[in-house]
Amino acid sequence: MSQRPPARLQITTAAPDPALLDLPWHVPLEDWPAETLAALPRGISRHIVRFARLSGRVIAVKEIGETVAYREYELLRQLSRIDVPSVDPIGVITGRTAPDGEPLEAVLITEHLSFSLPYRALFSQSLRPDTATRLIDALAVLMVRLHLIGFYWGDVSLSNTLFRRDAETFAAYLVDAETGDLHDRLTDGQRAYDLEVARVNIIGELMDLQAGDFLEEEVDAVAIGAMLVERYSELWTALTDAESFTLGERWRFQARIQRLNDLGFDVGELDITTDVDGTTVSIQPKVVDAGHHSRRLMRLTGLDVQENQARRLLNDLDAFRAATDRQNEDESFVAHDWLTGIFEPAVRAVPRELRLKLEPAQVFHELLDHRWYLSQQQGRDVPMTEAAQSYVRDILPYRPDEQAILGVSAADLHEDADVVPAPRRD
Structure with a gap:
């Protein structure tokens, strides 16, 4: 019996982990043993x-x-350093050889994004009919963010993206950058080509879902592909176009910034110019940074969540502040009381065995929805503790584990979709 030759591996990593050496790098990836996977x-x-x-x-x-x-x-690594939604790289391993001495391909190692799913796994669950639209919205936001920092993707598709729940929407993460390139600034032609590739790929992917009975036949895949171009163009215009007004309309400075904040972006720098006679002013955002609400929530509570989850939690914090008549108190003190008295007890109500279902912020968002539904149904203001008990008993146990769905295929999820309880309410 031949001995496996000693591996001459070359491991390039920014986060060394000795356990990397324990993985079977001498075996082709498609043949890795189940106990490793x-x-x-x-x-x-x-x-x-x-x-x-x-x-x-x-x-x-x-x-x-x-x-x-x-x-x-x-x-x-570059995208990670500038905080763009993408998977985190761990390293590259080269010098792999099979036991018979046959060279094996190099591998790229990234960290799995917890609570994220590929689009096919999402469609295998019992989701609302507008799931495709919400995924397109998330992808449009991701593309705008990438293009703003000069990243040309080259192969935009749902397949090259991971999605995490973000309140009633999704947040999109780049997972495949092999065709990408980072520039100081993209040309209009580069952006247009990325958009066209995305449109064509998405239409094909949705048609493939329809062929597999994962998506209703009446869904217009071509219209959804066109929707991406429309949503992208609307957001790009809102973030980058110049706006002109007279000197007597200076309030429009703050109005423009507020509009961008409402979209979830902070303005880091404005380009302000006047005409020759000084009667007209033009403003154009030069630096915009996504994450307005998530940064505010982080500053107040230390919670690190998705943008729309942060928006929802901040709304509940504001409601708590009004209900306790503390509008004139320091916001950070009120936020601390909300965190320790409202958010944390609600999240802790979830039993340990159910905590892989959803992220804590998503659980709280769904708790707010469930509490509203119960209150409407019963004609009274249902306390959060009572709503949490109902949610943990009747809703959460039937949700798939989204931190890590171990041992469950997308097909299995599709077959079991009819056991999911009543859809979430808006």
Whole structure:
């Protein structure tokens, strides 16, 4: 029996973990043993991808050419440094050989994004009919954010994106950057090409879902593809277009900033110019940064959540402030009392065995929805503790685990979709 030759691995990583050496790098990725794998639902990929357990976390391993692996690794590191929604790179491993001495492809290792799912796994669940629209909205926001920082994607699609629940919407994360490129600034042609690739890919992906009975036939895939272009263009215009007004309308400075804040963006820098006679002023945002509400919630409470989750939690905080007649108190003191007296007890009401279902902020958002529904149904103001008991008993146990769906395929989820209780209410 031949001995496996000693591996001459080259591991490039910014976060060294000795446990990397324990994984079977001498085995082709498609043949990795089941005991090594975490059976998370996988999206469609042109490469072989496997999820594996490593030091108490889950990593994604993708076999890919060495040059492309290093290039994608560096691109993901750059995106991570500037806080763009994308998967975090762990490293690249080259020098792999099979026991018979046959060279194996290099691998790119990224960290699995907890509570995220590929679009096919989302459609395998019993979701609301407008799921496709909400995914398109999330992808449009991601594309705008990427284009604002000069990132050209090159292969935009639902397959190259992961989605996490964000209150009643989704947040999109770039998961595949191998065709991407980072520039100081994108041309209109580069942005238009990215949009056209996205439109065509999305139409094809939705038609594929229809062919597999994951999406109703009456859904217009072509119209949804066109919707991405429309949503992207609306947001891009709102964030980048110049606006002119007379000197007597200076209030429009703050109005423009407030509109951008409402969209979830902060204005880091404005370009302000006047005409020759000084009667007209033009303003154009030069630096915009997503995450207005999440940063405010982080500052007040320390909670690190998605943007629309933050918006919902801040609304509840504001309602708490009004209900306790504390509008004139320091906001940070009120926020502390809301966190310790409202948010944390509600989240702790979830039993430990159900905590992999959803992120705590998403649980709280759904608790608010459930409480509203019960109050409407019963004609009274249902206390949060009572709503939490009802939600934990009647709703949460039937939700799929979204932190890590181990051992469950997308097809299995699709077959079990009819056991999901009544849909969530707006």
